[in-house]
Amino acid sequence: MPKSRTTALASILGLGLAAAIGAAPAASAAPAPAAAGSAASYAAYEQSKENAAANKAFFQAVMKSVAEKRAANPGALAVTVTYSTRNAPSFRTQIARSTQIWNSSVANVKLQEVSSGASFQYYEGNDSRGSYASTDGHGRGYIFLDYRQNQQYDSTRVTSHETGHVLGLPDHYSGPCSELMSGGGPGTSCRNATPNSAERSRVDYLWRNGLASALAK
Numbered sequence: 001m002p003k004s005r006t007t008a009l010a011s012i013l014g015l016g017l018a019a020a021i022g023a024a025p026a027a028s029a030a031p032a033p034a035a036a037g038s039a040a041s042y043a044a045y046e047q048s049k050e051n052a053a054a055n056k057a058f059f060q061a062v063m064k065s066v067a068e069k070r071a072a073n074p075g076a077l078a079v080t081v082t083y084s085t086r087n088a089p090s091f092r093t094q095i096a097r098s099t100q101i102w103n104s105s106v107a108n109v110k111l112q113e114v115s116s117g118a119s120f121q122y123y124e125g126n127d128s129r130g131s132y133a134s135t136d137g138h139g140r141g142y143i144f145l146d147y148r149q150n151q152q153y154d155s156t157r158v159t160s161h162e163t164g165h166v167l168g169l170p171d172h173y174s175g176p177c178s179e180l181m182s183g184g185g186p187g188t189s190c191r192n193a194t195p196n197s198a199e200r201s202r203v204d205y206l207w208r209n210g211l212a213s214a215l216a217k
Contacts, residue, residue, distance in 0.1 A: 045129040047173075078107060079207055081166065082114045088122035091145050091159060095122055098160035101193055102167065105200045108207035109167060120166060130184075131158050133165035153184060154191040161193075168206040169199060 069079050083099075085092050099111045121142040130149040134142055143162045150158050161183050165171075175182030177190035180199055195203070 079109045080112050081109060082112050082117065082119045084115070084118035084121045085113060086115075086121070087142075088124040088145055090124050090147075091122065091150070091155065094145075094150075094155045094159040097156045098163050098193060101156075101160055102163060102195070105195055106167070106203045106207075108204045111163070131162055133162050152188050154193065157191060157193040159193075160195075164195065164199070164203075167203045169195075169202060 073079075083095075085095050088095065096113075099113070103110055122145060123142050124145045124147065126148065127144060127146050129146075131146045132144050134144060143159075143166065145155075145159060145162070157180070161180055164181055169181050171183055172179060172181045173183055173185035175185060177186040177192050178196050180192065180195040182190075
């Protein structure tokens, strides 16, 4: 099920998707068309070294972004992360639900839809690896929502899970259904789309800690 990916792993360590936060980047390149996947292909990628490396790089990129964003506006109560659904019209309802879930769950970062200059984009299509969050390492990124996977798994959970990567959370497939970042680990019957208390606290800590890191420079 959900996972995060890089198209240029070396570059992501320097900037990454989250580094675009508040920066009005150029439009993200759309993912190339791919074959439809299956539960087996999703699971294979979830457990791959590539996915593990992408998760680590994504986390480092988010931390760098938090410090930069907080340094630019240290008095802000919350950092605002903007997104666009223009390239994922089929999933606007699920994206709106996941945004509502996250905005009601955490205090130090807020998601907001905009028509232009978004920090990241949502895309839709087919990919044998399933849904994922991706970055090109140059301040442009997107969340890709796979059609077939969103039919097999609860679609709002998929979207909320992928958005969790943007907020700094890694995959943890061995976790229970109550843990949002366990993704597809609990199976297709799991419909929970809400982060648990530990995940909520972690996101708030990451974005609050970004302010402390920036001020310490």
